[in-house]
Amino acid sequence: MTSDTPSNTELRSCSPVVPVSGWGRFPVSEAHLCAGERLEQVARHTVLSRGLGRAYGDAALPATPGEALTSTLFADRLLSFDPESGILRAEAGCPLWRIIEVFLPRGWFPPVTPGTKFVTLGGMVAADVHGKMHHSQGTFGRHVVSILLQVADGRVIECSPEHEAELFDATLGGMGLTGHILEVAFRMHKVPSPWIVEQTETFADIPSLLAALRDAGEKWPFTVAWADLLNPPPHFGRSALMKGRWAEPHEAPSHPPKPKRTVRVPALFPSWFLQTWMVRYFNRLYLYRARRNQKPRIVHPESFFYPLDALLDWNRLYGPRGFTQYQCVLPAEDGFERHIRFVHRLRELAAPVFLAVIKDCGAEGRGLLSFPRPGISYALDMPMMARTQAIVDALNEFVIAAGGRVYLAKDALTRPEHFRLMEPRLQRFLAVRDRWDPQHRLHSALAARLFGDRR
Amino acid sequence: MRIALLGATRGMGRAVARELARRGHSLFLLGRNESELERSAKDLEIHGAPSPVRHFRCDLSEPSSFAPALEAAIEALHRLDAVVVTAGIFASQDDLENDSALTAKLLDTNFTQTILFCEAARKCLLAGGGGTLCVFSSVAGERGRKPVVLYGATKAGLTRYLEGLDHRFYHQGLRVVTVKPGFVRTSMTIGLKPPPFAADPHDVARTVVRAIERARPVVYVPPIWALVMAVIRWLPRWVMRKVNF
Numbered sequence: 053m054t055s056d057t058p059s060n061t062e063l064r065s066c067s068p069v070v071p072v073s074g075w076g077r078f079p080v081s082e083a084h085l086c087a088g089e090r091l092e093q094v095a096r097h098t099v100l101s102r103g104l105g106r107a108y109g110d111a112a113l114p115a116t117p118g119e120a121l122t123s124t125l126f127a128d129r130l131l132s133f134d135p136e137s138g139i140l141r142a143e144a145g146c147p148l149w150r151i152i153e154v155f156l157p158r159g160w161f162p163p164v165t166p167g168t169k170f171v172t173l174g175g176m177v178a179a180d181v182h183g184k185m186h187h188s189q190g191t192f193g194r195h196v197v198s199i200l201l202q203v204a205d206g207r208v209i210e211c212s213p214e215h216e217a218e219l220f221d222a223t224l225g226g227m228g229l230t231g232h233i234l235e236v237a238f239r240m241h242k243v244p245s246p247w248i249v250e251q252t253e254t255f256a257d258i259p260s261l262l263a264a265l266r267d268a269g270e271k272w273p274f275t276v277a278w279a280d281l282l283n284p285p286p287h288f289g290r291s292a293l294m295k296g297r298w299a300e301p302h303e304a305p306s307h308p309p310k311p312k313r314t315v316r317v318p319a320l321f322p323s324w325f326l327q328t329w330m331v332r333y334f335n336r337l338y339l340y341r342a343r344r345n346q347k348p349r350i351v352h353p354e355s356f357f358y359p360l361d362a363l364l365d366w367n368r369l370y371g372p373r374g375f376t377q378y379q380c381v382l383p384a385e386d387g388f389e390r391h392i393r394f395v396h397r398l399r400e401l402a403a404p405v406f407l408a409v410i411k412d413c414g415a416e417g418r419g420l421l422s423f424p425r426p427g428i429s430y431a432l433d434m435p436m437m438a439r440t441q442a443i444v445d446a447l448n449e450f451v452i453a454a455g456g457r458v459y460l461a462k463d464a465l466t467r468p469e470h471f472r473l474m475e476p477r478l479q480r481f482l483a484v485r486d487r488w489d490p491q492h493r494l495h496s497a498l499a500a501r502l503f504g505d506r507r
Numbered sequence: 508m509r510i511a512l513l514g515a516t517r518g519m520g521r522a523v524a525r526e527l528a529r530r531g532h533s534l535f536l537l538g539r540n541e542s543e544l545e546r547s548a549k550d551l552e553i554h555g556a557p558s559p560v561r562h563f564r565c566d567l568s569e570p571s572s573f574a575p576a577l578e579a580a581i582e583a584l585h586r587l588d589a590v591v592v593t594a595g596i597f598a599s600q601d602d603l604e605n606d607s608a609l610t611a612k613l614l615d616t617n618f619t620q621t622i623l624f625c626e627a628a629r630k631c632l633l634a635g636g637g638g639t640l641c642v643f644s645s646v647a648g649e650r651g652r653k654p655v656v657l658y659g660a661t662k663a664g665l666t667r668y669l670e671g672l673d674h675r676f677y678h679q680g681l682r683v684v685t686v687k688p689g690f691v692r693t694s695m696t697i698g699l700k701p702p703p704f705a706a707d708p709h710d711v712a713r714t715v716v717r718a719i720e721r722a723r724p725v726v727y728v729p730p731i732w733a734l735v736m737a738v739i740r741w742l743p744r745w746v747m748r749k750v751n752f
Contacts, residue, residue, distance in 0.1 A: 065694050065695070065697055066697070067697050067699075085697055086697075087694040087697040088694045089516060089517045089518075089521070089543070089694060090543070123697065126517075126518075126693065126694040129546055129547060129549070129550035130549070130550050130553040130554070131546060131549050131550065132549060132553075133553050143546075154553065154554060154555075
């Protein structure tokens, strides 16, 4: 026995082989999950860290079924908070909802949040998440002060914009492939009140929406649009733009908002359950309500930032076949002409877009594989079907021609040759990865699919 | 309340400590690993426990460490209103059957050492005029069952001890809270398939903290297990032999 052999207690905290998948429930693989309160010990024997499993595709799946993954969920402590600088340091498994629960009543909020609070800090770094505030705040990585990383050979390295900057840059958006993220320190934002002022505006077509989205970004720190890309004209392209900002103390209730009630979707939905006609009716109802509700109002930050979180396990609505979210960003420097063509392309392909979220993106972050770049991002939920791969291929060809790229945290279907064409920074990322992990001890199904790792 | 906790760096203990911190109770941590205690103390301060949260080394396998640790808690908090014990180990029946050293360790930790610690805590609490002793047992101790023969036996013994303790010292001011969790999703149970009614640690914590504050003698978490165990306790032996739960 070497000193490296895990003790009995550690062995017992690894599960037998269990099925694992991303949030899209496609693809499904199998892995041992190893967990413990001391991440540094647990991570030593695994090929990848996995948090709450909110990456949609294969980013947190093993390259070969049956490999051991670290579950970071029990390493969730808040380690220090400095109210002067707002710097919070916490263990990588700490979920965003815990940070909000503890800090929102005290007047602090994370500077950047994705569309769900069920993500871990480690995951937020690994995907370099962005949100409704990308045009004003950039990605999460912009606010990260330092990261404690266990690299492939077991060493624990602290990296930051000043120290081991290259490793730091590769870790932001690096999908966990540079090392196991153990701790993250980032700057929180002071908020004037724990409430949000929201205003909704509706549009009849995509061109007017895009113009309004661009204008709104100058005045509002949070913007996001929701479009109906499923109903045929005249409904096609009808959309709602949600704008938000933190309420000032005099505008808002003095008490902090209570946690939202949630409903869990049961596991019994079959794949045929969610039908196109149902989603069409839902979309029309949603827009009808948005049209009647255009006055500014004070809302709960959770209903503004995380509308879907009210429905726990909503991915089950798609049934066992699962779904994919195709998210891409397209440059908008020279106007919206190619965006209009992109939306038309979706119609030509008859893509079954059950949910379309459109966001304004600001400056590119420093993460080597960070997703956003200046332009407009489209996140499109589509059920998995025989022709989904063909649709994704066609969309990717469009995105490459337009100079855009796709989001790895959502992706399950992009081909390696397509990814190479849309990601000129890939070679730099791979070079950093090779330097720290020449044998590719840390790997994932995504790395095997896109970077051509040996399986 | 001023509360000392043994086992608060991990699993359900961590969740209970956080819930106590959220409600502003003063905490003192006992445990084996200094750096883990340090990190958990910080976490609890940020969650709202009065700062600083102090800690002291206390190892369940070293009964000589119990009294000094509890005295350190009394000194730091000035008095002790409650002691919470969540420490304990779990191993699957298959592992235990093939490893007598592991079996000995499990029996020793979950029964002998835990009871020795409770005795030390009982003395401290009674010396201060009374208080609450909250100990995590398990529903596994309610009935002999195939998947938890040995683990269940330690918890059955612990439960009976706590019941007797309650009867013996109630009128002197000792309040014993026996917590009987069903399946809880912690790192200890990650190897096991969650049965129906599996709970998350923070759900458990809310129930347990209410029970500590009100000194309820027996708490099942989640509460549905009270009903489930009532049924299981009355199942005839021939049924228990047949089924595999």
